[in-house]
Amino acid sequence: MRGKLPYLTLACLGLITWSWSSAAQDGLSTKPAPPPTATVPAKPEATKPAPPKPAPPGAGITAIVGGDIYTVTREVIRRGTILIKDGKILQVGQDVAVPEGAVVIDAKGKCITPGFIAMTAANVGVRTLGGGQGGGGPPGPxxxxxxxxxxxxxxxxxxxxxxxxxxxxxxTCVEVAAGPMGRFGRDVEDETSLCPCCGLTILSTEPITPPVPTERTPRRHAVLKMTYxxxxxxxxxxSPFYHLPAGAFASPLNRHQWREQIRRAKQYLKDQSLHEADTADGMPGAPPSRPVSDEVIKLVEKKVALRTEASSAQQIREMIEMAKELDYPLVLDNVHEGWLVANDLAQAKVPVVITPRSRRRPQLGREDDTGSSIEMSGILEKAGVPFAVASLGNSVSLDGIAGRDLTSLGLEAAFAVRGGASEAAALASLTIVPARILGLADRVGSIEVGKDADLLILNGPPLDYRTWVEQAMIGGKVFYDRSEDRLYPDVDAR
Amino acid sequence: MMRFAIALALVGLVQIGHVRLEAADPEAVVVYRRAALETMAKAGRLENATLVIRGNKIEAVGADVKIPDNAQIIDAAGQTIMPGLIEPLYEVAIAGPAADAAPRTMVIRGRVVQIPSLPTTGRGFTRVADSFYPYDPGLKPLNRMGLTTLNLITNGMGQSAMVQLTPQQPDQMLWKADGVVFASVTNNTESLDQLRTRLDLAGRGRTTGGASGAGGPTPTRPGPGAGGGMGGAAAAAAAANLQVWRDLVEGKTPLVVSANNSATILYVLKLVETHKNLKLVIFASGDSLYEAREALKGRPVKIVLQPGLDMRPNSRDRMNVARLLHEDGHEFSFSLLASSSPGPMGGGGSSPTDQFLSQDFPLFPVAYAVKTGLPRQAALAALTQRPASLLGLDKELGTLEPGKLANLLIIDGDPLDPRSRLRATMIEGKTVYAR
Incomplete structure (x- = not known):
């Protein structure tokens, strides 16, 4: 792996530009994915129309046979079989019998992994108001x-x-812009109120003292499956998170405001439970009014985590301390100096989202214990900090520098291996760790019985830069087939 | 003296032309002999046939038709007669409360008050017939394109008006004031809710017996600015609207949806799933229809699109969407004048048909679609018989059959041949354009 790395970016650049130019010549065709029975290279006996009277035991079952199955949560199953029914994984193992009548996908010599999960994305499947970094298409309302x-x-x-x-x-966990004025803009609607007599909007007068910061508008996310x-x-x-930018905690005033909000939310929950108890006892009173937004209350109830960026070790420590003090779950993005505080992160059980190739300049004279380090992934793994990997750009871009946009996600995980993480941890950073962070580990992120059949059939090991996705299925249905979807049509597999 | 004579002769010529345009005796019989007839009916194309027109209607069509005694016989050898073109979606701009549309800041008694903008999509329900302006200069040149009937819509949502294009008699142009319901839809909550709430309300009214009068729930969700003070007239209008939506849910009238992209087509298909009887008509750009092709397959949806070739999404390959839809078994209609994106007509000027509007041969994009594989009969039907049936006008228009209104085009050759010229446009037996 190490020896091949210098060529990695170059090779990717070459492959992507090549495929792009040839695709442009051929004209990209958008073929809607036909039903899986029609596309999968099934064995001839399986495609025969079944006689109508005895329904074969394998009807409605898809079997992926012969591939090396990277289950992520357990060991790799060599030359195993996966049975899929109703979009879920029915059985996994080496000695699983394929029932008669099942549609068989031959995956001999292929690798099968769970579908990857991108923790940062924009402009994918839903249009954003603000537009993403390295955005592919023009953002629109x-x-x-x-x-x-x-x-x-x-x-x-x-x-x-x-x-x-x-x-x-x-x-993907797709971000859609925060408020009407975008991510960093102030929300106009929060500053206006309506006149009680005529109902018209009143602008507030010029403040004499600096305004008490109002509740920040969180950044909105949605978790989407790529069902084309x-x-x-x-x-x-x-909304899988309560996501605030780092600036929301930057000054003492902001931090005070944040503590105040959490305190109010907790007070509200207390009042609410008292009110419910009173109602149960037959003393119905007025229900308490909600002082903060629903999202904050969800956070205090620990239904969602606070997601924010913390680049320096100082910021990371502060965020961990505050989460401990105010008692809410925490997820940290862009932890450039996370390698310095890996034990703190592990102790606080805070998962992080890292971009191994992202850099932070060290302080002058303190080059050894500040700034980013390529070895962070290894250090985090050793300390027991679960990390997910995010790409440098959060959108799909084909006309910038190759290997930086969302489609370089697998590459970024390979860089985690370069930083000392095991291949298992790198694969987990694309699958089960993001699934856990998103609270969807019961549905996706590994190949286990009962989970959604969101699977990839790869023509090589998942972290090898030469590996191509042959088929990507979601809920047991093939939504991408390299031989049919002409994204990378003319690139020969090894 | 000589000059005077010439002037007199000129006046006479003009007079003759004028008289010819005005000639319309209710019982006058005009017979076109030896013409090629594109009947658009079962008979198909008839060569060397006879067409008999009595008053405003077609009396007989065929190869050996008995010619009435008092008929004016016109030899139309070498000419083709076909039904007049019907435009299913002609979008007109109707001025709304534009003065209040933008957000304004004003000072009242020393206080700065900001008046919020009115949501443009939440304007409610527009009845096009109420704002129809027959003297619109934009309507005049349409006769020379071969258009005889227009279904007028506007942006937003409302009820269309159908117009017979007789600029000589502006007072008679508005033909059917109660047209079909149309809606421009995009894939966002506000836009989809407009349609959802109305359909659900109308659907509920149907199941409970529908005894909701003027005081009942209004189908319009009052937006800001339109909320307070709904008077009796407004409530009555709302009740009338409700009836319109009920007819729609029961399948008496079609719902014409203009979808801005392929995702919206999916949303609209999903939205009407609960209303089994609803007749859906979708207008969308060619590439949107192409993307949503799989979802549209086998659905009883009528489609309106612009003729011509489209670009395959994310590529520069040309494709003939009309042909693909034909192969999928859809009976689509062509709209020569619809703008591809919702908005006032002629606003962008970028739609492919805008380029052909000013030309002498507006059917060029249709001819191009035929050249690239769309069957000729399907193409002609998409301009005449299908839009007529889509709009519920198939008893009166769309084909050359006895009993139908005599809305005709007389062309000196194949209608799709660029060398052909439109010689006359006739509406209800009256010549409205001739050259």
Whole structure:
């Protein structure tokens, strides 16, 4: 692995530009994924129409046979079999019998992994108001600001879904801009109120003292499955985090405001439970009014985690301390100096999202114990900190520097291996760790009986830069097939 | 003296032309002999046939038709007669409460008050017939394109009006004031909810017997600015609207949806799933229809699209979406004048048909679709018989059959041949354009 790395970026650049130019010549065709029975290279006896009277025991079952199965949570099963029924994994193992009548996908010599999960994404399947870094298409209105629902703003025909599938991403945590004025802008609506007599909007007068900061508008996310052309299974989860930018905790005033909000939310929950107890005792009173937004209350109830960025060791420690003090779950992004405080992170059981190739400049004169380190992934693994990997850019871009956008996610995990992490940890950083962070570990992230059949059939080991995704299936249905979806059509597999 | 004579002769010529345009005796019989007839009916194309028109209707069509005694006989050898073109979606701009549309800041008694903007998509329900302006100069040149009937819509949501294009008699142009319900939809909550709430309300009314009068729930969700003070007239209008939506849910009238992208098509298909009887018509751009092709397959949805070739999404390959839809078994209609994105007509000027509007041969994109594989009969039907049936006008228009209104085009050759010229446009037996 180490010896090949210098060529890694170059090779990727070459492959991607090559495939791009040839795709442009051929004209990219958008073929909607046909039903799996039609596309899978099934054995001839399996495709025969079954006689109508005795339904074969394997009807409705898809079997992936002969591949090396990277279960992630358990050992790798060499030349194993996966049975899929109703979009879920029915059986996994080496000595699993394929029932008669099942559709068989021959995966001899292939590797099978769970679909990858991208923790940072924009412009994928849903249009953002703000646009993403390295964005592919022009951002447009569509998500509808805070009032709009993701469920109504999805675009299952987004080409970026295919590009994600093409490198193995079957699920993304897509960010949609924060408020009407974007991520860092101030929310106009919060500062206005309505006149009690005429109902018109009143602008506040010029403040004499600095304003008490109001509740920040959190950054909105949605968890989407990349089901190209299908709407129903696409939205998995709305708002999996309470996500605030690092600036929301930057000054003492902001931190005070944050503590105040959490205190109010806790007080509200206390009042609410008292109110419920009173109602149960037959003394119904007025229910307490809600002092903060629902999202904050969810955070205090530990239903969602606070997600924020903490680049320096100082910031990381502060965020850990505050989470301990105020008692809410925490997820940290961009922990450039996380390698310095790995034990603190492990003790506090805080999962992190890292980008191994992302850099932070060390302080002058303190080069040894400040700044980023490529060895962070290894240090985190040794300390027992679960980490997910994010790409440098959060959107699909084909006309920038190759190997930096969302489609370089697998590459980024390979860099985690370079930093000293085991291959198992690197694969987990694309699958089960993000699934746990998103609270979806019961559905996705590993190959286990009962989980969604979101699987990749790869033509080589998952972290090898030469590996291609042959087929990507979501819920047992093939949504990407390298031989049919002409994203990387003419690139020869090894 | 000589000059005077010439002037007199010129006046006379003009007079003759004028008289010819006005000639419309209710019982006058006009017979076109030896013409090629594109009947658009079972008979198909008839060569060397006879067409008999009595008053405003077609009396007989065929190869050996008995010619009435008092008929004016016109030899139309070498000419083709076909039904007039029907435009299913002609979008007109209707001025709304534009003065209040933008957010404004004003000072009242020393206080700065900001008046919020009105949501543009939440304007409610527009009845196009109420704002129809027959003297619109934009309507005049349409006769020379071969259009005889328009279904007028506007942006947003509302009820269309159908127009017979007789600019000489502006007072008679508005033909059917109660047209079909149309809606421009995008894939966001606000837009989809507009349609959802109305359909659900109408659907509920149907199951409970529908005894909701003027005081009942209004189908319009009052938005900011339109909320307070709904008077009696407004409530009555809302009740009338409710009836319109009920007819729609029961399948009496179609719902024409203009979808801005392929995802919206999916949303709309999902949205109407609970309303089994609803007749859905989708208008979308060619590439959107192409992307949503799998979802549209086998669905009883009528489609309106613009003729011509589209670009395959994410590529520069051209494709003939009309042909693909034909192969999928859809009976689509062509809209020559619809703008590809919701908005006032002629706003962008970027739609492919805009480029052909000013030309002498507006059917060029249709001819191109035929050249690239769309069957000729399907193409002609998509301009005449299918839009008529889509709009519920198939008893009166769309084909050359006895009993139908005499809305005709007389062309000196194949209608799709660029060398052909439109010689006359006739509406209800009256010539409205001739050259």
């Amino acid at each position: 569509g998500a509808g600001g805070r009032q709009g629902r993701f469920a109504d703003a999805l675009n299952p025909y987004d080409r970026n879904l295919k590009y994600c599938l093409g490198i193995g991403i079957t699920m 052309g299908e709407l129903d299974a696409m939205l998995v989860k709305d």
